[in-house]
Amino acid sequence: MHVDAxxxxxxxxxxxxxxxxxxxxxxxxxxxxxxxxxxxxLLLEGGGFDYEQxxxxxxxxxxxxxxxxxxxxxxxxYFGGTTNHWAGFCSTLDPIDFxxxxxxxxxxxxxxYEDLAPHYARARELLDLAADEWTSxxxxxxxxxxxxxxxxxxxxxxxxxxxxxxxxxxxxYRDAIVKAANVHxxxxxxxxxxxxxxxxxxxxxxxxxxxxxxxxRVRARQYVLACSTIQNARLLLASNSRVPAGLGNQNDLxxxxxxxxxxxxxxxxxLTDRRVPDMTMYMFDFGRTKARGEIALSAAMQRExxxxxxxxxxxxxxxxxAAKAQSTFQAFPPDSMPSFRRSAPDEQSDAAEFxxxxxxxxxxxxxxxxRQEQAPNPRSRVTLMQERDALGMPRAQLDWRLTDLDRSxxxxxxxxxxxxxxxxxIGRVRMNDxxxxxxxxxxxxxxxxxxxxxxxxMHPDAKQGVVxxxxxxxxxxxxxxxxxxxxxxxxxxxxxxxxxxLSVRLAAxxxxxx
Amino acid sequence: MIEQIGRRRFLQVSALGVAGLLTASCTxxxxxxxxxxxxxxxxxxxxxxxxxxDIGRRYRRAYPDESSAxxxxxxxxxxxxxxxxxxxxxxSLDEQLLADFAGGRxxxxxxxxxxxxxxxxxxxxxxxxx
Numbered sequence: 001m002h003v004d005a006x007x008x009x010x011x012x013x014x015x016x017x018x019x020x021x022x023x024x025x026x027x028x029x030x031x032x033x034x035x036x037x038x039x040x041x042l043l044l045e046g047g048g049f050d051y052e053q054x055x056x057x058x059x060x061x062x063x064x065x066x067x068x069x070x071x072x073x074x075x076x077x078y079f080g081g082t083t084n085h086w087a088g089f090c091s092t093l094d095p096i097d098f099x100x101x102x103x104x105x106x107x108x109x110x111x112x113y114e115d116l117a118p119h120y121a122r123a124r125e126l127l128d129l130a131a132d133e134w135t136s137x138x139x140x141x142x143x144x145x146x147x148x149x150x151x152x153x154x155x156x157x158x159x160x161x162x163x164x165x166x167x168x169x170x171x172x173y174r175d176a177i178v179k180a181a182n183v184h185x186x187x188x189x190x191x192x193x194x195x196x197x198x199x200x201x202x203x204x205x206x207x208x209x210x211x212x213x214x215x216x217r218v219r220a221r222q223y224v225l226a227c228s229t230i231q232n233a234r235l236l237l238a239s240n241s242r243v244p245a246g247l248g249n250q251n252d253l254x255x256x257x258x259x260x261x262x263x264x265x266x267x268x269x270x271l272t273d274r275r276v277p278d279m280t281m282y283m284f285d286f287g288r289t290k291a292r293g294e295i296a297l298s299a300a301m302q303r304e305x306x307x308x309x310x311x312x313x314x315x316x317x318x319x320x321x322a323a324k325a326q327s328t329f330q331a332f333p334p335d336s337m338p339s340f341r342r343s344a345p346d347e348q349s350d351a352a353e354f355x356x357x358x359x360x361x362x363x364x365x366x367x368x369x370x371r372q373e374q375a376p377n378p379r380s381r382v383t384l385m386q387e388r389d390a391l392g393m394p395r396a397q398l399d400w401r402l403t404d405l406d407r408s409x410x411x412x413x414x415x416x417x418x419x420x421x422x423x424x425x426i427g428r429v430r431m432n433d434x435x436x437x438x439x440x441x442x443x444x445x446x447x448x449x450x451x452x453x454x455x456x457x458m459h460p461d462a463k464q465g466v467v468x469x470x471x472x473x474x475x476x477x478x479x480x481x482x483x484x485x486x487x488x489x490x491x492x493x494x495x496x497x498x499x500x501x502l503s504v505r506l507a508a509x510x511x512x513x514x
Numbered sequence: 515m516i517e518q519i520g521r522r523r524f525l526q527v528s529a530l531g532v533a534g535l536l537t538a539s540c541t542x543x544x545x546x547x548x549x550x551x552x553x554x555x556x557x558x559x560x561x562x563x564x565x566x567x568d569i570g571r572r573y574r575r576a577y578p579d580e581s582s583a584x585x586x587x588x589x590x591x592x593x594x595x596x597x598x599x600x601x602x603x604x605x606s607l608d609e610q611l612l613a614d615f616a617g618g619r620x621x622x623x624x625x626x627x628x629x630x631x632x633x634x635x636x637x638x639x640x641x642x643x644x
Contacts, residue, residue: 267625272560319565364560415620418627422615425608428557431625 002178004048005189010214016042016184018510019206019220021191021235023177024081025496026482026503027226028169029126031183032176033507041183042220044208046190046227047078049170054211058190058389061230062397065380066446068260071398074450075228079187080170082228082450083496087286088166090127090497091159092120092134094309096299097373097491103306104405106257106376109488110460110469116501119508123500128172129162130290136160136281139291146281148293155301155420158281158293159311161493165287189216192393194223194239194247194479202477203247209391222478222510226503229258229452229485233382234396236456236466236473248456248473253466255382257454258400259374259490263447266370266435267414268317271427276362282314294371296492301416308409309492310372312417317367319430368429370413371449373490375405382455402442410435451495456485471506482506549601552590553583553642555635556607557628563643569623570640573633576623586638593619593631607631 023045061071100108237246418429434443459465462474614629
């Protein structure tokens with residue numbers, strides 16, 4: 001069922017068993033998992049079914065600290081959320097990503113890779129990925145045209161990525177949600193406050209506003225906050241009528257540990273073998289490639305070199321091209337976002353075969369783009385501004401900060417990679433100048449992947465995390481948080497696959513208890 | 515023949531010590547049938563002379579005590595003494611580069627992660643052809 005909240009009488013009361021706040025990848029996943037489960041599921045979406053400038057402006061916020069994408073461009077505020085313009089890059093986190101690493105402060109998840117692995121399978125289905133296979137050997141068996149470079153796996157390995165078409169949740173799952181008897185989708189229903197009981201140990205109701213000025217109440221037994229990393233923190237911090245610091249923020253952790261993936265052009269690989277190896281495994285053609293490999297370093301090397309996790313993609317290039325490397329902030333300015341949505345390959349997929357494209361002449365030179373996790377950093381944070389949006393909500397302010405470990409890991413990565421490429425007689429690696437430079441200053445090519453993580457991190461100890469192992473808000477019995485905001489560490493894989501898997505896990509756990 | 519010469523020269527060099535290497539190393543243009551010229555790095559056809567020269571010049575600036583052809587030849591030879599005495603073959607040079615990488619004998623020159631041997635080859639090239 002679908003209701004436009006703008007058409008409800010002012011002061012309406014909406015009631016259900018469970019309420020999901022936010023209809024992006026996380027919220028829609030949970031709703032899909034609960035289709036026909038006998039519970040009355042409320043799904044609240046702040047926007048409508050399409051992009052609207054007025055709704056998007058509700059996400060506008062401040063940027064302090066390191067430069068960043070404008071917040072109103074970094075997430076989409078309508079049904080389907082940011083899947084409406086995501087690129088579809090998927091890979092699993094690695095087992096080491098879940099471990100407590102003594103050289104990475106605040107690292108460690110309260111769950112292991114094995115706990116999440118079963119849920120990756122369902123996430124794979126929802127994201128239309130080709131197979132439940134995440135090793136290069138499995139992909140080599142599936143497709144003989146894919147051959148991994150002969151690296152010593154004790155040092156480096158081929159990390160597999162799969163590509164969603166990319167699936168636009170707002171398009172693909174709209175009918176399933178709207179036609180479901182037990183799911184009640186409310187569009188233009190912006191939650192502006194979670195209203196707790198007197199002791200702030202549970203939430204009694206939500207305050208919902210429409211852009212036209214109407215205000216409603218929503219009541220459910222349980223609430224799932226699934227508004228995206230920045231908006232999750234913003235909403236908890238703004239829910240401060242009874243708890244001045246914000247709901248769930250008794251230990252001043254909400255909004256902290258904001259993380260991005262550092263996606264930066266970092267170097268080049270020149271193949272030196274007399275016979276150029278077949279590099280099809282590492283090639284990518286948007287909308288056509290099902291899977292490709294990137295090069296990552298082993299857990300043992302990460303431990304030995306006390307570095308962060310990263311993987312690197314290979315794109316045919318030239319030695320002269322290295323100097324032209326751009327920041328993603330420059331390469332993808334906000335005004336390019338509409339074109340991202342128009343070029344959604346789910347509209348092209350009938351025309352373009354979704355298969356490994358043939359590579360004609362194997363080039364010798366490749367540009368290396370690093371995707372590196374950001375070390376968890378309590379000073380990298382989202383806070384509230386004095387300025388308010390059209391609904392009266394304080395706007396979010398992002399203070400993105402990096403650490404020395406973020407910087408030193410790049411050089412460590414490329415030194416190890418360079419040695420291994422040489423030892424394996426594959427080629428030589430050149431690091432870009434900025435990788436060699438020391439000191440705290442980041443280069444103009446500093447860029448992120450539009451990936452927002454942290455801000456409501458998962459930890460069993462309320463003094464170290466905002467949600468517990470089941471994503472329940474510490475100290476608040478009936479509020480759960482979904483999405484990448486619960487990540488304690490980021491890994492180097494793009495967040496969508498894992499956040500969908502975590503949402504499947506939460507839906508299963510909560511669905512069995514609700 | 516090459517092996518005999520090598521053995522005789524090895525004994526000479528052993529007696530003279532490392533200092534003797536500086537003068538006893540073979541000269542270009544006297545290569546045996548399987549020998550390769552160490553002054554022509556394998557990187558040359560891949561990276562081109564400009565890049566190789568640039569690497570070579572930077573290496574010499576970073577390690578001025580090696581900045582002469584005899585010293586570079588000696589240093590390259592010293593890294594794999596026995597083979598050096600019989601002259602470098604393509605195979606032995608390949609093996610030396612792989613051994614450098616495997617053993618961590620690498621150097622970063624203008625961002626390039628190189629085996630020490632090939633960095634010295636670039637330096638030698640830059641002296642002879644730069």
